Amino acid sequence: MALIRHADIWFPSFARGRMERWLRPKPKPERLWFTLADHFEPLWRQAGEDLAEERVRAWRKGWPEISRRNVDSTGRGAQYSFFYPQEEYRAQFLDRLAEMVRMGLGDVEVHLHHCNDTEAGFIEKIEGFTRRLHNDHALLRKVDGKLTFGFIHGNWALDNSRPDGLWCGLNNEITLLRRLNCYADFTMPSGGDATQARQVNQIYWAIDDPAKPRSHDRGPVVRVGQWEPGDLLMIPGPIGVRWGEGRFRVRLEAGELAANDVATAARVRRWLDLAPSIGSDIFVKLHTHGAQDRNVAALLSGELDNVFRLLTAECHRRQVELHYVTAWEMRQAVERAARGAKPVSQASGVERRALESSL
Secondary structure: OOOOOOHHHHHHHHHHHHHHHHHOOOOOOOEEEEEEEEEOOOOHHHOOHHHHHHHHHHHHHHHHHHHHHOEOOOOOEOOEEEEEEHHHOOHHHHHHHHHHHHOOOEEEEEEEOOOOOOHHHHHHHHHHHHHHHHHHHOOOEEEOOEEEEEEEEHHHOHHHOOOOOOOOOOOOHHHHHHHOOEEEEOOOOOOOOOOOOOOOOOOEEEOOOOOOOOOOOOOOEOEOOEOOOOOEEEOOOOOEEEEEEOOEEEEEEOOEEEOOEOOOHHHHHHHHHHOOEEOOEEEEEEEEOOOOHHHHHHHHHHHHHHHHHHHHHHHHHHOOEEEEOOHHHHHHHHHHHHHOOOOHHHOOHHHHHHHHHOO
């Protein structure tokens, strides 16, 4: 494990989880909920407006066809969640993403890079950005009359978790996200980075200590019959080790799709084996940086089709229902699983509308 940086942070939790699954096998999975969370940064590497526009246009052109070609067990097309950075706001880019949201192909949520921030500055950034997304682009949604959003922290530094204190500055960031009505965080895993949370491969609640950083390191696990909201719901992707690939006999698996780390049948099996579960539901959240040029080319020219093909085959092999969902829909599925409620996908039209309006 010395070959994997900062494995000392997460490996103990990973090892305990594997041992617990061996000693106390969980129920056979019946449903798999799958979401793609993109740290979508069109201005990556200080790109000019023309290049950034080209990146967004590529997704607007390519994603609808990929979604159409790849459907889940209910016949619904694949879904995509664009976590768009507040500091890169451009109305024309959000308009193109909003078109795909209106087509039923995905959703847009909140991404933020910030450094040495203040409480007032953070609140101003999030409130201003979420209002703009909602008022100008008809994005996000309201729950009990308040805008709600999913969140990914830039540079992985949620709750001031970098040892050097860069790329955040707020020890009470989790409290602020709760106050601002964030419905879940999708930042983790950060893999071989020092910001990685210690608790892995579980959906859990972060309980904030506003005087200290890294309050998401550990928290109460969400289980069937145990839905007691804390400060911030953590929905992480898979993290662990995988073996036997080329000259790298042991390497990190952190649920990232990239041009230099594509999906294979073995990786898909690993995602499902590592995925958090609640009763007979399992939850796979992958991430990518889909506006980086080499990833744009790889993802849209075959790699996403490859992911969905392999995922469908593995679910068929395991006799598990496959459900493509947005980040928001995954959060809903988590709560329903914890409450023991009927999944929306299995409800009648009337029941489905009632279930959706209950959250």
